[in-house]
Amino acid sequence: MILDMTATDLRIRPYPLPRSLDVPEARPFLAASDLSNLIEREIWDHDDHCVAARTRFESFRPNGYEDRTIFLACENDEVVGKAVADVPLTDNLQTCYAEVIVHPERRRRGIGSALYAAVEEHARTRGRSVVMGWADHRTGFDTAGGVLTPATRAGSFPAASLPAVFAAAQGFSLAQVERCSVLPVGWDPHRLAVLGADAASAAGPDYALVNWVDRCPEDVLEQYAYLRQKMSTDVPVGELDWEEESWDGTRVREGEERLARGGGSSLVRAVLHRPSGQLVGHTILQRRAEKPGIVYQEDTLVLSDHRGHRLGMWLKVANLLDVVVVWPEAERIYTWNAEENRHMLDVNIELGFTPAGYTAAWQKKLEAV
Ligand SMILES: CC(C)(COP(=O)(O)OP(=O)(O)OC[C@H]1O[C@@H](n2cnc3c(N)ncnc32)[C@H](O)[C@@H]1OP(=O)(O)O)[C@@H](O)C(=O)NCCC(=O)NCCS
The missing domain is CATH 3.40.630.30 (Gcn5-related N-acetyltransferase (GNAT))
Incomplete structure (x- = not known):
């Protein structure tokens, strides 16, 4: 037109x-x-x-x-x-x-x-x-x-x-x-480590963290795609008329390649449920080479059957502690959460995030x- x-x-x-x-x-x-x-x-x-x-x-x-x-x-x-x-x-x-x-x-x-x-x-x-x-x-x-x-x-x-x-x-x-919300990188690593250790002990021996930079390992690709799919509707969506997205390994790879072409990089942590051998949660941080100081917190998800074990806190702390190692130029982390997502907001507040704005x-x- x-x-x-x-x-x-x-x-x-x-x-x-x-x-x-x-x-x-x-x-x-x-x-x-x-x-x-x-x-x-x-x-x-x-x-x-x-x-x-x-x-x-x-x-x-x-x-x-x-x-x-x-x-x-x-x-x-x-x-x-x-x-x-x-x-x-x-x-x-x-x-x-x-x-x-x-x-x-x-x-x-x-x-x-x-x-x-x-x-x-x-x-x-x-x-x-x-x-x-x-x-x-x-x-x-x-x-x-x-x-x-x-x-x-x-x-x-x-x-x-x-x-x-x-x-x-x-x-x-x-x-x-x-x-x-925004979190400056100058956090107290000791405090974060204590939060992470407390969360790990609350989670117990059935759970273990795995991580990767940029490219999901082939052996967990479809499991990770399932988590990405669940992220589209397992988070509060308010009145939005949203259907579950459809994800598979090919879509994960396409996203990784697109991010790389735009000069982006991602830091992913996932949690493995040892008894079932399944990934049951993940968190993603991303940044672009053109703006190395600015890091975005993307998805964080724990599947509903595995909530209430401090896995969200454990995942996030582990990834944050890696930021300064993998991306030493990082200055601050931004994250967006639904205002009704009390659990995620509480985790973020405990980590030190403070409000920077609102998105309608x-x-x-x-x-x-
Ligand atoms: C929102 C935005 C796109 C509007 O662009 P615009 O060219 O000024 O819009 P229009 O002239 O077509 O305005 C359409 C109607 O919106 C309302 N409106 C827009 N600006 C307004 C203002 N400052 N005060 C009161 N009403 C306003 C009016 O009803 C207006 O109709 P009217 O002029 O006949 O009264 C522009 O302000 C903008 O780029 N803002 C920043 C980005 C943004 O917020 N985008 C929208 C995301 S939802």
Whole structure:
């Protein structure tokens, strides 16, 4: 679809991914990446979450699990807004994930609405009936304009913030709030070691930790894929209309290779249940070479039959203690948890994480037209 709002000289169009970043057609991609980074700085007031264009480019390369389409809003030759429609291909076939951003100096002129309209039309064309999107806000927000609370009653998001008013105007509702927390690497290793030893002794001899960097060992690949699959629905999902993802070893490998192409690395710890020989939990830390100081805590999961043995704490402590050895440049760790995920939040607070922001998950169910 091409929207041509000639009265304002604005064009909204799907943007085909160039074959590389070194060709002239890649210029809009580079400008859109700069715009995304500008918005990250606006939201967080620092550039920890800014991402190099090359890394973004890798994440857009076609793969068998999701189809990502970029829409650009351009005035003359300048990129003033961007939207991404992300359509899962192997599960959640009713869903489209959406992102919309507009340059701060070009807002309140209908550009965001026009970009979102392009995403929604794309979602309908692809047979999708649910659109989900996420927006961040740093801590310390002004509650004068009121707060929105999801149905779980856990967490809140400023009602007068740009994402909240925009999402409401597009017909979205707040499905969940996540807390973003941060932990500076200057922790007391002795304290962490004590937490880890206490957790290990609570877990007992039936459990053992295994670990790897970047590439899952072949002999536990399918077991690890099962944990990744369970991660999609065994964590609290609020009101999000989410189905279990479908994972196998091939999907794990594809993710590992994509991460490596974007200069990323991962540190994985898993817990083995000795009597059954099965992996029953895992935790993942990731970082990108372009920003070696910033580490992201990705999945942490313990399968439901094995909860209540301090395995979550044991896994996390063991991985954190490795960070300074494997990635000595690491400065801080970021993690996102659902506000209703009391157990994980309690573990993180005990480890020293403190709130840095909140992420709203928005959802809109599309009506048949
Ligand atoms: C949210 C964002 C994309 C909106 O872009 P935009 O081009 O200003 O959006 P529009 O002009 O189409 O506004 C659409 C409607 O949203 C609401 N809205 C947007 N900004 C608003 C503001 N500052 N105050 C009140 N309402 C606002 C209004 O209802 C508006 O319609 P109206 O102008 O007819 O009253 C933009 O502010 C942005 O990039 N923010 C940072 C990233 C982000 O939060 N993305 C959205 C994630 S859900």
